[in-house]
Amino acid sequence: MATAALEKTLLHILSDQRFHSGSELAAALQVSxxxxxxxxxxxxxxxxxxxxxxxxxYRVAGPLELLNAAAIEAGLTPEARALLTGLELHDRIDSTNSQLLRAAAAGADAGRACLAETQTAGRGRVGRRWLSPLGANIYLSLLWRYDEPSQAAGLSLALGVAVLRALAEVGVTGVGLKWPNDFLWNERKLGGLLVEVVGESHGSCAVVAGLGLNRHLPREWGRNLDQAWTDLTEIAGSALPSRNRLAAALLNQLLPVLAGYPASGLSAYLTEWRAHHHLQGREAVIRQGDAWIRGRILDVTAAGFLLLECADGARREFASGDLRLRLAGS
Structure with a gap:
């Protein structure tokens, strides 16, 4: 049995979280x-x-729930089920966003979703690596299509609201938003969004929205992160939501936002977004290229730009682009 196939079969055996002896596993798998x-x-x-x-x-030491298409589909609302045109589940993939960008280039329909047990080249904003331990978290991407790229302006903020609604649907509250695309709890990062827009020759565009959400991040993996982090295991404790139920809740909320966004725009979500804005009124530092800009966060504009009152009193607007935002002193 090839190594990848052996690991996959072994993973499914161990997913029952019971002890299995080495000899039992060897006999079942017909290997040494x-x-x-x-x-x-x-x-x-x-x-x-x-x-x-x-x-x-051997036994899996932490909570493990493998992705299951039937369980996810059973948790979908009629609206989400009608919008979902395909559900891909992968044991291992380079990146769910990369997978759907390839699917978009091949002509895949809007409404395709991709989830993975692990990513070997998961990506965050500004080209940063997204750690993707096996069977632990949510790695989800969705494909949608718009008539023109301008229809996707501010979309990441609207999708942030959708994620908070999904978390509330499974009993997780108290999570805040950090402009433009992060989720925080008690000053620590829970997850993030990556929205990629690819224009096409006839003026339309494909949008791939990717979400990484920490459900149960192994401690040893967390030590590799350059910022404070948390996961749903810490937040929810014994009420940790089922991974497949969480995936369904996310699809229930994200798909309608993607479908309706050209008509609604950001304005339909901005009040709700502001109510959860974790950094409102706080001192922050923006790094843009080689420049460091310090100021107080005043608001997010109707276009989704960050409004900053700089140290010299001037007010400046920032698009997300390639900048990085940190609280002053963090």
Whole structure:
């Protein structure tokens, strides 16, 4: 059995979170115990925490719920089900956003969704890497199509509102928004959005909206992050939402926003977005290229730009672009 296939089969066996001895696994998989051990090490390298207990065997140490298309579809509203034109589930992929950008170039319809157990080249804003431990979090991208790129202006803010609505749907509240696309809880990052717009020759465009949301981030992976972080395990505790239920809730909220955005625009979501804006009125530092700009965050404009009162008293507007935003002193 090839290594990738062996790891996949082993993952599904271990997903019951019971102990399985090395000899039991070797017999079930028709491989040697050494091959089982190597496959488990491979799963651990992808972020799956596995405990090995002498006399008992191997068991997944943290919460593990693999993606399941039937379970996700069962949680969809009639509206979301009608808008969803395809649901891709991948065990391992470079990036869910990259996958749907390829699908868009091949002519895929609007409404396609892509989820993955892990990403080998997950991406955040400004070309940053997005850590994607196996079976732990939500890695979700959606494809939509608009008549022209201008119809997607401010879309990431509207999608941020949709994510908060989805979290509330599964019982998670108290999450705030950080312009332009991050989710925070107690000053720590819970997730983020990456919206990519690709223009086409006839004036229309394909939009791929990607979401990374920490459901259960292994501690050892968190040490590789350059900012404070949190996950839904910490926020929700014993009420941690089912991963498939969470995926369905996100589709329930994100798909209608994508479908209706050309008609509604950002104005339909801006009041709600402002109510959850975590940085409103706070001192912040913006890095734009080699420049560092300090000031107080005043608001977000009707176009979705950040309004900053700079140290010299001048007010400036910033589009998200390639800038980075941090609280002063963080």
């Amino acid at each position: 115990r050494t091959a089982v051990w190597k496959a488990i090490r491979g799963l651990e390298s992808l972020g799956l925490p596995v405990s090995a207990v002498p006399g008992k065997g």
